[in-house]
Amino acid sequence: MDEAANSGISEPLDLVKLSLGERVFIKLRGDRTITGILHAYDAHMNVVLSQVEETIHLVDVTEDGNPLPPRVERRNVEMLFVRGDGVILVRN
Amino acid sequence: MSGFFGFDTSLPERGAQNQGKPQQQQGFSGFQVPGTNDAFALGGAGEEEDLAVYTWGESTGGGLLEGGDEMNDETFGDDLGGITNNFQFSSQPAPQPSKGYGQSTATGKIASTQSRYKPKAAYDPFAFSEDDFYSSRPSKKSTTTKAPARPKPSTAQSGSVENLWNKPAVSSPAWGTAPSAMTRPTPPSSASLPSQGPPAPGHIKSLEEIEAEMAQMAMPSTSSAAPTQQKVFSLEEIERQMMEQTVEPPRQATPQQPLPPREATPTQVPGLAASGYSSQQALLDSMFPELGKGVPASGLGQGTPSFVSDQTGSHEPPRPSPEELARMEELHQRITAKIESMAKYNNLMGSSDKDFITRIQLSQLATADPYVSDFYAQVFSALKRSRMISEGQGENPTVVQVGAGLGLGVGGPVGNRFGKMGQNTMTKLSTQVKKLVENRAQHQKVANTAALQGALGRVTRGNAAAPRPVLAIPTSNKPENRPTSHLNEQTGIHRAALTKKQIMFALEELYDAILELEQMRRDAPPPTAMEEIELWHNRCQAKVDIIWRRLMVMEPLDISNPHPFISLINPIKGQKLFPRLLRHLPQNQTITLLSLLVATYTQLDVVARAPPPPVADSSLLTKADRLDRAKREAETDNFLQFVIPGVDMIVNRCGLGLVAGMLAISAQRSEVWRVAATRPGIALYTALLSKAQSVIRTPIPDPMNPQQSQPVDPAELDQWTKTFTYFLHVLLPHLPDLFPSSLAQKAAFGPGAYLLGGENPLAEREGLEMEKREAEVWGFVAVLAVNAQEEDQTALVGALREKILHTVQAARHPSTTKERAEMKLRNVNMFLNGLGLDASMIE
Numbered sequence: 001m002d003e004a005a006n007s008g009i010s011e012p013l014d015l016v017k018l019s020l021g022e023r024v025f026i027k028l029r030g031d032r033t034i035t036g037i038l039h040a041y042d043a044h045m046n047v048v049l050s051q052v053e054e055t056i057h058l059v060d061v062t063e064d065g066n067p068l069p070p071r072v073e074r075r076n077v078e079m080l081f082v083r084g085d086g087v088i089l090v091r092n
Numbered sequence: 093m094s095g096f097f098g099f100d101t102s103l104p105e106r107g108a109q110n111q112g113k114p115q116q117q118q119g120f121s122g123f124q125v126p127g128t129n130d131a132f133a134l135g136g137a138g139e140e141e142d143l144a145v146y147t148w149g150e151s152t153g154g155g156l157l158e159g160g161d162e163m164n165d166e167t168f169g170d171d172l173g174g175i176t177n178n179f180q181f182s183s184q185p186a187p188q189p190s191k192g193y194g195q196s197t198a199t200g201k202i203a204s205t206q207s208r209y210k211p212k213a214a215y216d217p218f219a220f221s222e223d224d225f226y227s228s229r230p231s232k233k234s235t236t237t238k239a240p241a242r243p244k245p246s247t248a249q250s251g252s253v254e255n256l257w258n259k260p261a262v263s264s265p266a267w268g269t270a271p272s273a274m275t276r277p278t279p280p281s282s283a284s285l286p287s288q289g290p291p292a293p294g295h296i297k298s299l300e301e302i303e304a305e306m307a308q309m310a311m312p313s314t315s316s317a318a319p320t321q322q323k324v325f326s327l328e329e330i331e332r333q334m335m336e337q338t339v340e341p342p343r344q345a346t347p348q349q350p351l352p353p354r355e356a357t358p359t360q361v362p363g364l365a366a367s368g369y370s371s372q373q374a375l376l377d378s379m380f381p382e383l384g385k386g387v388p389a390s391g392l393g394q395g396t397p398s399f400v401s402d403q404t405g406s407h408e409p410p411r412p413s414p415e416e417l418a419r420m421e422e423l424h425q426r427i428t429a430k431i432e433s434m435a436k437y438n439n440l441m442g443s444s445d446k447d448f449i450t451r452i453q454l455s456q457l458a459t460a461d462p463y464v465s466d467f468y469a470q471v472f473s474a475l476k477r478s479r480m481i482s483e484g485q486g487e488n489p490t491v492v493q494v495g496a497g498l499g500l501g502v503g504g505p506v507g508n509r510f511g512k513m514g515q516n517t518m519t520k521l522s523t524q525v526k527k528l529v530e531n532r533a534q535h536q537k538v539a540n541t542a543a544l545q546g547a548l549g550r551v552t553r554g555n556a557a558a559p560r561p562v563l564a565i566p567t568s569n570k571p572e573n574r575p576t577s578h579l580n581e582q583t584g585i586h587r588a589a590l591t592k593k594q595i596m597f598a599l600e601e602l603y604d605a606i607l608e609l610e611q612m613r614r615d616a617p618p619p620t621a622m623e624e625i626e627l628w629h630n631r632c633q634a635k636v637d638i639i640w641r642r643l644m645v646m647e648p649l650d651i652s653n654p655h656p657f658i659s660l661i662n663p664i665k666g667q668k669l670f671p672r673l674l675r676h677l678p679q680n681q682t683i684t685l686l687s688l689l690v691a692t693y694t695q696l697d698v699v700a701r702a703p704p705p706p707v708a709d710s711s712l713l714t715k716a717d718r719l720d721r722a723k724r725e726a727e728t729d730n731f732l733q734f735v736i737p738g739v740d741m742i743v744n745r746c747g748l749g750l751v752a753g754m755l756a757i758s759a760q761r762s763e764v765w766r767v768a769a770t771r772p773g774i775a776l777y778t779a780l781l782s783k784a785q786s787v788i789r790t791p792i793p794d795p796m797n798p799q800q801s802q803p804v805d806p807a808e809l810d811q812w813t814k815t816f817t818y819f820l821h822v823l824l825p826h827l828p829d830l831f832p833s834s835l836a837q838k839a840a841f842g843p844g845a846y847l848l849g850g851e852n853p854l855a856e857r858e859g860l861e862m863e864k865r866e867a868e869v870w871g872f873v874a875v876l877a878v879n880a881q882e883e884d885q886t887a888l889v890g891a892l893r894e895k896i897l898h899t900v901q902a903a904r905h906p907s908t909t910k911e912r913a914e915m916k917l918r919n920v921n922m923f924l925n926g927l928g929l930d931a932s933m934i935e
Contacts (some may be wrong), residue, residue, distance in 0.1 A: 017600055018593065018596035018600060020600070021663075021664065021665040022596075022664075022665065
């Protein structure tokens with residue numbers, strides 16, 4: 001049933017292509033995740049996103065080295081270029 | 093140099109003897125190797141006595157005059173000409189490699205790209221690679237040097253810098269361990285075992301090797317005669333030494349013995365010698381053309397010292413006369429001076445270098461189709477250009493257009509992009525780029541893109557000739573033979589709806605097709621060429637047909653829910669495609685498309701899953717809920733922005749009969765009040781009804797526009813009236829529920845019901861938004877009123893009576909802000925005025 005669609009998909013990036021113009025979820029190194037509308041990407045997984053919400057997961061450490069409970073920071077960016085070396089996964 | 097590492101391990105007994113000396117001998121091999129070797133062989137004492145090595149005048153003259161010439165024929169397999177040729181500075185050690193390549197590559201010593209390319213016959217300034225470029229340089233040297241000792245000049249000179257970079261086996265170990273290598277004579281490779289080639293790049297030194305190396309590093313300081321010469325070694329000299337040393341080891345190990353015959357044949361010499369040097373030499377030539385002519389220097393002597401020494405080793409060379417010696421000395425000084433003067437340009441880029449870099453860079457930008465490969469840059473530059481023109485900055489060609497359909501991928505204002513380059517330079521650049529692009533195109537045809545298909549996609553190997561494309565999207569040229577282009581392979585009347593993946597895939601295909609079509613339209617041939625225009629039209633039409641098939645509009649209505657076409661315009665991506673599609677479709681197809689759309693309107697996401705009425709307090713919602721609402725709102729907004737204008741356009745082209753037909757279809761196939769309760773539904777019906785009204789209300793033919801002046805067909809009018817009456821009667825009981833405020837009121841529960849419409853100042857903005865949405869519905873009922881017969885108008889007012897009163901009262905309520913009150917009144921009046929009434933008449 002998916003044959004026709006699959007025949008045109010020969011490599012992983014073809015799947016990313018299907019998400020162009022859609023909101024995607026991207027997991028980044030450094031405990032960050034972002035969601036945004038995918039505008040462009042390349043072979044290095046550099047991506048351009050708009051209406052981005054970035055989520056950073058932080059664990060603060062007290063002076064005596066005890067970790068505090070993890071907290072989350074969020075920020076919104078209108079338009080964002082993400083360098084590909086930080087991308088771990090892209091999800092539609 | 094590299095051979096040095098084989099030194100101790102292979103020939104320990106000789107190593108002990110040679111450790112001191114040969115380093116010094118070799119130290120001058122840059123241009124003195126023949127001499128030193130001569131001295132070495134001649135005196136015999138040289139082996140014991142360091143001093144003998146430094147009898148420069150004698151040995152140089154002897155070596156150069158005698159040894160070089162004698163054996164040149166044998167060496168090069170050709171007549172070498174006069175003696176003076178030996179001193180030709182600019183002649184290269186190149187001759188050997190041309191034959192040597194085969195062997196040298198066979199031994200795996202050299203990584204050369206040269207063999208991949210055929211030698212070029214003519215000078216090609218737009219060479220694709222550096223290889224090509226230098227290989228095709230005009231043989232200036234061949235005219236100036238008269239040295240006919242090049243069996244294949246083109247290949248011989250075609251070594252490249254690449255080669256230098258590609259042979260770490262030769263250079264890297266020494267550079268790494270001996271930092272002073274640039275100024276210090278390179279150590280000899282004399283002791284390297286014949287059987288043992290230069291060490292591999294990753295060669296790990298043994299203890300003895302390191303010892304030997306350290307000993308050797310200490311040596312140069314002891315050699316007193318050398319310093320002046322040592323300094324003048326240029327990069328080429330050192331390179332050449334390295335090359336020689338890779339050649340020499342077998343002979344150096346047995347200097348006193350007659351060589352095996354095969355050693356003397358030129359084919360034995362690895363092509364290494366020429367690889368790096370010749371390109372640099374070419375560069376130097378371009379920088380200092382006078383060098384090649386002015387100094388009849390010892391190019392050959394330098395280049396082939398090993399042959400000289402080998403051959404003369406067993407002979408007794410005649411002594412040169414004192415005058416000759418003096419001449420040689422002078423010559424030598426001149427060479428030294430020249431090299432010194434050149435040396436200060438080491439590590440600097442010459443103009444040809446810069447040219448070459450520019451060419452590489454430009455070739456990356458060059459594309460056969462500037463619009464396709466860099467669409468956004470082109471559009472951006474077009475916008476910028478128009479702005480500049482409007483600012484009166486004159487009209488300069490900003491896109492580097494090269495011929496028909498060729499150009500640089502990125503255009504930009506000339507002044508900014510190319511700095512101070514003038515118009516002249518620009519035109520020159522254009523012609524250059526044109527040739528470059530052609531060259532590149534030719535190359536791309538030849539070079540097969542070695543792509544390894546693997547599980548993780550395709551691995552493309554890039555090189556200078558065929559740089560890896562940043563994004564390799566395979567363009568399959570398979571003919572489209574899908575059965576009615578349905579993505580599902582199912583047959584039968586009913587099929588499953590397209591999956592998300594299929595939809596996205598189909599959309600990408602559509603986008604590709606649309607982009608191609610738009611590009612095709614831009615490439616319209618000149619209006620004079622009739623046949624071309626014919627062809628072009630046909631091509632465009634074929635493309636449109638493909639698009640039409642891919643839209644799947646002609647699939648049976650009930651084939652799936654949602655219909656494939658509806659599936660396509662459900663995502664925002666598809667909605668954005670809609671207006672671009674309509675531009676290309678012929679009218680009958682657009683009408684078919686609209687009919688389908690109207691018939692399956694309920695299947696649209698924006699209708700079936702219309703955003704729920706707003707709640708008073710969004711904090712009551714979960715996050716997922718909020719996101720979902722936002723998404724649906726965004727989809728609706730996009731639908732109204734992208735699809736509805738297209739729908740309006742198509743409706744405006746329809747006659748009354750068609751409009752009536754569409755309304756009938758909608759009324760039959762869907763519950764109109766449900767559709768009308770959504771913004772897209774309201775927009776669709778408003779468009780249909782107002783078009784009908786405008787057709788009915790213009791009985792007076794417009795003399796300016798005879799197309800529009802067809803009188804309304806009574807049958808059509810009759811059909812319309814019937815359809816509309818039915819439509820209105822179905823809708824009438826639900827009329828008050830169409831208003832978003834009513835819907836919100838209905839949906840509200842708990843505290844939200846009280847908050848809604850309350851005096852919350854924060855809600856004011858939402859309230860205004862609500863009024864705007866109300867206005868859409870008021871506009872719709874106004875069109876209903878205009879179309880309705882008189883008795884129906886009464887019914888209409890009756891159905892809306894409460895709503896009207898409520899709205900007018902709310903507008904007059906003191907707590908309502910002035911702005912919102914005005915909006916409310918305007919909304920009501922929109923409807924009432926259509927009936928000849930006004931809100932002010934209401935008590």
